[in-house]
Amino acid sequence: MRQFDVNLGTPGRLMLAAGLIGFGFVGWYFDHALDGLEPFELQPAAVWLNSGVLLLGGIGLIWGRTAPKVALVLWILLTLLFFVHTPGLVAEPDNATRWVSALEVLGLLAAGMLIAAPDRADCRLVGRLVVGVMLIVFGAVHWMYVEAIAGMIPGWMPGRALWPWVTGAANIAAGLALVSGVQARTAAALCGVMFASWIVLVHLPRLLASPGDRSEWVACALAFALTGVVWTVHGALSQSGEDLHPSAR
Template identity: 30%
Template sequence: MQNPVKIWRVLFAFAIIAIAVQQIIFSVFMPVIVPWPADLAASKPAVYIGSLVLATIAAFIIIDGKAHPAAIYLGLLFLLLLIIFHIPNQFLTTPNFLGSWANSLKIFALAGCSLIVASVLPQGGYTTGFEGMIPAGKYFLATTMVVFGAEHFIYADFVKNLVPRGLPGHLFWTYLTGIALVAAGLGIILNIKRRLAAQLLGIMLLIWFVMLHLPRAMASPRNLNGNEIVSAFEALAFSCGAFILAAVSKRNNIPVTSKVKARRK
């Protein structure tokens, strides 16, 4: 299990570092990181410092001995950004429009993925004091997926335009993926075939990364300060979190006697 998990962990860290690099390139905070206030979001010193902090914490996730606390701190950072910047911004602008909460939900899911990464790593001799938050990670990711799935039905006329042109039946794919997101999210939350739900969610998000997000990013790399590229890396990060959750769920489902035998070997 360790090799696949490490691959997804490294890819997750790479996705976060890539978002930080995008911010430095365009000298602006991406809406998923800091959407408000406008002066802060476009402040070069703040962008450079904030992006370096984000990239540094994510880079430590790649290092075996530092990965566990780094993943927890990254999750806490995302939660702080959600509380300090995203939620106030939403209530000051469009609190009643569910679609405008997309970036808030995304950073909530990124926090969840970070905690999921921490859940699969040995604690070692260093404790952050926030280890108790780790089990909540899967619920953060799953809740976001349920809401995004519901939005496939609420805003179907918009979502269907995101389906690749080569696929027939755009509305069909819109509803099907909406059902899949809701089912996967509820499976994780209610612990109904959690491992399978996480695996299928990871596969679906990875397919979206390849078929939907990468082509859009390549077609418009500089549109909205490279927002399409950031969306691609968000999808990759969510996919990595789902695959790691599936691995964690598999490990937790192994009978105790089997675990003892494995240790003896």
Template identity: 25%
Template sequence: MQITKLISPGRAIFAIGILGLGFLCVLTGDFIIGRPPAWSESLSAMKPALGYVSGAVVVLACAAILASKKGDAGALIIALLILLLSGLRFLPTVMTDWLGGYKTMALLGGALIVACSFGLEGRTDTLMFMQRKKTTDTLIAVGCFLLAAFFIAGGYAHFKYADFVIGFIPEYIPFHAFFTYFCGICLVAGGVGILIPATRMLAALLSSIMLLGWFLLLHIPRFVANPGDPSDRMGLCESFAFAGIFFVLAGISVRKK
């Protein structure tokens, strides 16, 4: 099927989105992928060095994905950095900043899926353990679970924090309340859909189109209107990266069949 052709551009979209976040890590002197909470006082002195070094590593890892040279290793490095430098920082605040924690884990899961896309191609330059079907099946299942958890949590947040979401939508888009609840339903449906192997390809494809639409219609205008806003800069990169993840997932779901 032609959907398998989405894998390569999906990986490129993911890498470009994460590349932007890597540059932001360097610019801010902090590892900000997943929007983790502030470092504890005992570790705050390490923040600039960690930001510069980890940001540079992320940039190099994204370059490997874009060049399709050791791209699986690059994606796995990104996943590991997200786990260690963002995921662990959410542990003390997981009950109060739960949506940020879910987003962090979803980006980690997406990086695992991108890594597996190289292993599924039977490439000789991939890591040995990534050439094993059992390994890729396990990592894809973990990635889908983490993405689904974030989507379902995000859908719930569209209802719980509807007033905030309504205010987030640009004025030129009509029917703010309708699209807030409609997108919430779509997020939940997409999350459930990627958990079911029979519906995973369609759910991933539709989710990628939705996310790309948000990137074009929501995040680009917000960034152009206020390029200095840290949240809008990250939102631009995150939405693009997530769209790439779901394009890859749609493509490899067809290939696995």
């Protein structure tokens, strides 16, 4: 029995677009590189250029006709950005923060690839695997930094110390589903719902509480973008007609 067959490709593309537009505005407003995603100091001209590309890219993704071409440009830009992360990964291979940032860029890259070439089976496979690995690492980091994650949970929610373990397990389970291809679309749909809920429960309240904090703006935009990433994977798998179970293909 198939579940969550509704195509989340368009909502995914729009959430990704919202995240990219947010990145562009944050870069311009604060005149600073995006914390984590851009692991280097930039000259003002470079900040404005990068932010402009992200902003225009997000706007271009809104319209279905322009989305594939815009996604191709973003694919190239994000590939270059990922390679900028590699020296840090080589220098500090045990630094979880560096891996999370690099995998976030890879996840955005994968979504751009799927929007640019949704009909290619190899792109769907690579996108599914990349996002799956990203989610597994996210889950592991939740378990490694339980106190830090618990500190982000609103005080009114019961069981704050338990939520990092629950959300970590959910990330890992969704990642394994995507990597294995078993219940991959269902996992992507539900993971997107989880990410979207964090926007409302965690990121927007923190942003409203600290509107001058650049890192909160980046985190909120990233939450939109990552919701778009997993829903874009779901949409690509749905459009291809691939079943939830490898044995049924």
